[in-house]
Every structure is written in structure tokens, then in C-alpha cells.
Amino acid sequence: MIQDRNSCPRQYRHKLLPMLTSMSPPAAGDLLAYLRQPGFRRFWDAGRARYISLGRMGGRIELAGLTPEEQ
Numbered sequence: 704m705i706q707d708r709n710s711c712p713r714q715y716r717h718k719l720l721p722m723l724t725s726m727s728p729p730a731a732g733d734l735l736a737y738l739r740q741p742g743f744r745r746f747w748d749a750g751r752a753r754y755i756s757l758g759r760m761g762g763r764i765e766l767a768g769l770t771p772e773e774q
Contacts, residue, residue, distance in 0.1 A: 742772040
């Protein structure tokens with residue numbers, strides 16, 4: 704799961720960090736809190752695995768058997 708900015712691939716930080724820093728602190732905090740919900744856990748894990756396997760951002764992630772929390 705993405706824990707902090709260091710877990711974001713380096714080539715994408717220049718896109719993510721300005722977006723977060725340009726937001727008001729409550730809005731940025733709300734966005735991060737939303738994306739860190741337990742329902743996103745398998746999504747972030749699958750995204751990281753896909754990134755590692757391809758060596759770049761791309762491809763498709765399909766999660767089967769979604770829990771109510773993930774829906």
C-alpha cells in the first residue's frame with residue numbers, strides 16, 4: 704500500500720506532488736485519507752505488482768471477488 708511519497712515511483716512524483724501541494728491542506732488530507740482506505744489495499748498492491756512486472760505504468764488491473772468494502 705502506498706504509505707508516503709517515497710513509495711510513489713520517482714518518474715511520477717513530479718505529477719503527484721505538485722497536485723497535492725497545490726491543494727488546500729484539508730483537501731489534500733481528505734484525498735489521501737480516501738485513497739488510503741482499506742478497500743483500496745488490493746488495488747494498490749495489484750498496481751504496484753503491475754508496475755514492477757512491466758517496469759512502467761501501464762496495463763490493466765482486474766480484481767475478482769470484490770468485498771463489500773472494495774465495491
